Amino acid sequence: MNDSTKQPQAPNHLNSTGCAIRCTPGKGRGVYAARDIPAQTVVEISPVLLFDQQEYAEHGRHTLLDHYTFVWKDGRMALALGLGSLFNHSSAPNVSYTLDTATESICYTTSRSIQPGEELCIFYGHKLWFEPVDVGAAVRNAVSNEEDDKALADDEALADDGFGGLAGLAVEENAMGAKDEDVLGPCPYDEGDSDEVLEDEDLPFTWLKPPPEEEEPGSVRTIQAWVVDIPDPRRTGRALKWLKDSKLESASEAALGHLKRIRKHGPTSALLLTAGPVAPTIPADLELSAPYTVSVPASAALTPPSLALKTALWPTNYTPRKKDAPEKWTRGRARGAWEAMRYVVRGAREAKGEGELPIFAHIPAVEGETPAFSARDTRHRTSHPLRHAVIDVIRQVAEYRAEAPSSASAGTIDIPATTTELEAKDEQTSATTDTPEIKNGQDYLLTGLTLFITHEPCIMCSMALLHSRVKEVIYLLPMHATGGCGGAACLPWLQGVNHRFRIGRWKEAKGERGTEVLKLNEGLDV
Ligand SMILES: C[S@@+](CC[C@H](N)C(=O)[O-])C[C@H]1O[C@@H](n2cnc3c(N)ncnc32)[C@H](O)[C@@H]1O
Numbered sequence: 001m002n003d004s005t006k007q008p009q010a011p012n013h014l015n016s017t018g019c020a021i022r023c024t025p026g027k028g029r030g031v032y033a034a035r036d037i038p039a040q041t042v043v044e045i046s047p048v049l050l051f052d053q054q055e056y057a058e059h060g061r062h063t064l065l066d067h068y069t070f071v072w073k074d075g076r077m078a079l080a081l082g083l084g085s086l087f088n089h090s091s092a093p094n095v096s097y098t099l100d101t102a103t104e105s106i107c108y109t110t111s112r113s114i115q116p117g118e119e120l121c122i123f124y125g126h127k128l129w130f131e132p133v134d135v136g137a138a139v140r141n142a143v144s145n146e147e148d149d150k151a152l153a154d155d156e157a158l159a160d161d162g163f164g165g166l167a168g169l170a171v172e173e174n175a176m177g178a179k180d181e182d183v184l185g186p187c188p189y190d191e192g193d194s195d196e197v198l199e200d201e202d203l204p205f206t207w208l209k210p211p212p213e214e215e216e217p218g219s220v221r222t223i224q225a226w227v228v229d230i231p232d233p234r235r236t237g238r239a240l241k242w243l244k245d246s247k248l249e250s251a252s253e254a255a256l257g258h259l260k261r262i263r264k265h266g267p268t269s270a271l272l273l274t275a276g277p278v279a280p281t282i283p284a285d286l287e288l289s290a291p292y293t294v295s296v297p298a299s300a301a302l303t304p305p306s307l308a309l310k311t312a313l314w315p316t317n318y319t320p321r322k323k324d325a326p327e328k329w330t331r332g333r334a335r336g337a338w339e340a341m342r343y344v345v346r347g348a349r350e351a352k353g354e355g356e357l358p359i360f361a362h363i364p365a366v367e368g369e370t371p372a373f374s375a376r377d378t379r380h381r382t383s384h385p386l387r388h389a390v391i392d393v394i395r396q397v398a399e400y401r402a403e404a405p406s407s408a409s410a411g412t413i414d415i416p417a418t419t420t421e422l423e424a425k426d427e428q429t430s431a432t433t434d435t436p437e438i439k440n441g442q443d444y445l446l447t448g449l450t451l452f453i454t455h456e457p458c459i460m461c462s463m464a465l466l467h468s469r470v471k472e473v474i475y476l477l478p479m480h481a482t483g484g485c486g487g488a489a490c491l492p493w494l495q496g497v498n499h500r501f502r503i504g505r506w507k508e509a510k511g512e513r514g515t516e517v518l519k520l521n522e523g524l525d526v
Contacts, residue, residue, distance in 0.1 A: 017043045019083055019120060026133035030088040030119050037114040039353075043095065044108040046084025051077045067129075073101050075403070080106050089132055090121030091339075092346070097122055111350055125365070125372055183345045183476070183515055185508060187338040194332030203329055204338055205474050205504035208486050210493050220309050221496060222295040225256060226273040226280055227263075228288050236262065239271050239286055248274055258300035260315035272296070272314070299496035319498075326502075340364050340452040341476060341506060343374075348454045349517055351376040358518045359526055361389035361453040363397065363446070370449065373397055377526070388526065389453065390461035394468050397445045444469035454518055456483035456505075458525035462491035466499055474504035477515065481522045 014020045018035040037043060051060055051069070056077040060069060068085045072078040079085065084106050087095060097108045114120060188204075200207060230236050240261065243249045249261075255275035263270045273280050279291050296314040301307035303320065310316035340362055347360035359377035363370075375392035379385055446468040456475045457465060462484025465473060473485055484491045485503045492500045520526070 015044065015083060017041060019043050021083070021086060022119075024088070024119065024133070027088050029086050030121070031083050031086050033114045033116055033118050033120060035116050037110055037120075039110055039113045041110045042107055043110055043120065044083045046080040046082040046106045046108070048072070048078040048080050048084070048104050048106060050104065051079070053077065073099065073403075084108065087120060087122045089124040089128065090119075091123065091132075091343075093121050093123040094118070095120045095122050112353075183518070184338065184342055187335060187342075189331050189335040189338060192331050194330060194335070196331045197328045198331055198334055200329075203334055203504070204341070204508065205506045208490070208503040208505060210490075210500065219495070220306070220313070221298040222313065223255065223275055223298045224293045225252075225259075225275045225296045225314075226291045227270045227294050228273060228282060228291040230269050230271055230288060231267075233267070233269065235286065235288070236269060236271070239288065242283060242286060243271065243273065246280075248280055252276075256296070258317050258319070259296055260317070263315050270294075336364065337452070337474065340450075341474070344452050344454050345476070345518070347374060347376055352517060356380050357520065357524075359389045359454050359520070361393045361451060363393060363449050363451050366448060370397070370400070373400070386460075388458065388461050390451070390457045390526075391464055393451070394445060394464055397449075397468075401445060446470035450474065453526075455479055455520060455526040456485050456487050458482050459484035459489055459491060460525065462489075465501065466491050466497060469499050470501045472502040472504060474506065476506045477518060478505060479520070479522070479524070479526055482525045 014034055018033055018037055019031050020034040021029050022032045024030055031044075050072055053075060056069070060066065060077060065079060069077045069079050087108065094110060094112055094114055095108050096111050097106050099106055108120075108122070110120070184204075228239070230239055243261070252272075252274045256272055259272055261272050263272070273291055282288050282291060294314065297310040297316050300317045300319040301310045304318075307316060307318045344360045344362045347362065348358040351360060352358035357377045357380060360374065361376075362374040363372060365372040373393050373396045375389045375396060377389040378387040378392065444467075446465065448471050450472040451465065451470055451474070453473065453475045455477045456479040457473065458479070459482070462473075475485065479487045482488050486505065490503070491497065492503070
């Protein structure tokens with residue numbers, strides 16, 4: 001903890017929205033409610049001071065400032081003035097914030113109603129540089145200056161609950177009146193050795209089992225392609241040159257690139273031309289007969305038996321899928337999954353409380369590689385039918401990759417993956433404890449990443465996840481009529497797709513009281 005947090009006394013400060021500065025053991029100063037503050041109240045607008053990266057790297061990061069700065073959208077380091085730098089972290093924040101680049105300020109808004117004496121907390125992210133005293137947002141101030149003590153002692157809400165004011169915080173009641181534990185129950189992985197490898201059946205979700213990759217003779221998908229016979233092998237070279245020069249070869253690459261161009265039949269051979277509906281015109285000087293159509297495999301062969309089947313139709317390329325041994329899941333990782341799913345449920349409920357669909361997606365940070373990303377569904381607010389949570393979270397990763405923060409210092413605030421509004425998220429750039437060298441997924445956005453989501457993604461989103469090369473998708477509630485990860489279809493299991501991702505379906509959520517709030521119309525695309 002930084003030196004400032006050791007201060008026993010907090011300055012006497014009260015802003016016009018009823019926020020006061022007080023101290024808590026282990027956390028230092030924090031922002032507390034001095035009176036009732038309704039949900040959705042703007043409690044603070046903090047201007048920010050911006051430092052350029054170099055100046056910060058040389059000076060700022062070696063000072064106390066390092067505990068207060070974070071990366072601004074343009075890569076500069078930012079320090080919030082006013083109360084902004086005094087909001088402590090909680091994993092159950094009651095304040096969300098948005099960065100405004102136009103006014104170079106941060107706006108802090110309560111995400112639920114706050115009672116007098118409660119601490120107002122934001123979420124710094126999953127990578128903390130200190131040991132959090134994380135008692136949620138509802139904890140009462142325990143140490144303060146004398147005046148504060150008196151004020152708080154008068155406050156009925158401060159009555160000791162017998163647990164030093166901590167009871168009930170892990171199961172914080174949310175705006176929708178339901179509790180986190182109603183959905184997931186208490187985390188069964190809290191106790192025990194974090195490195196213990198768990199069997200699949202001991203995980204909180206069930207991996208869906210993909211069908212075997214083998215194709216049957218009747219199941220090989222084919223397309224029609226134009227070919228021409230080359231009776232004399234001496235004409236093959238000229239024919240190939242013409243195919244290349246005429247650009248037919250490159251134009252048909254997407255449809256036919258998984259096939260060889262030439263098929264030999266004893267002394268004659270056949271040349272694969274195009275896949276279009278119209279027969280290509282062959283120059284007379286090539287002295288070839290008229291082209292005709294044949295059925296050719298629609299995709300490359302993934303296994304030796306499939307290669308044999310496909311090559312019987314037309315010589316096909318063999319591109320076995322790279323098989324990584326399935327990763328072992330440890331108790332610590334299962335605990336992380338539980339936390340991620342709890343976070344997702346909370347985000348969905350907050351979204352619902354604010355008039356959106358209760359759908360929330362979250363990609364946890366990968367240490368030293370990527371920060372966390374989260375998004376809610378915003379199709380109501382934006383009146384845009386494609387603003388699904390998955391699409392928006394992929395977009396965030398894309399923006400992060402594009403901006404590729406060049407440096408971030410230890411101890412900077414990891415701009416959180418909160419349920420803050422989408423535009424806010426657009427403004428945010430996450431910072432990690434070290435320069436996040438982009439090791440994986442530079443070409444494919446989600447390589448190596450796991451997505452947690454309240455509901456099974458729809459077919460569009462499943463396809464987007466496939467194109468982004470996500471590693472795993474773990475969802476709480478299946479969408480039987482519309483889901484693309486095992487419900488209506490299973491996109492990563494389709495034959496011919498060139499990437500598969502693992503799908504985990506949460507075990508315990510169905511039928512629990514708390515999932516009521518997450519219920520959606522069966523026919524809705526998530
Ligand atoms: C942005 S400052 C917040 C204000 C700070 N408490 C102060 O007194 O100046 C961030 C620092 O506060 C402390 N902090 C914030 N949230 C905390 C938490 N939940 N538990 C422990 N320390 C916390 C850490 O020392 C961190 O480096």
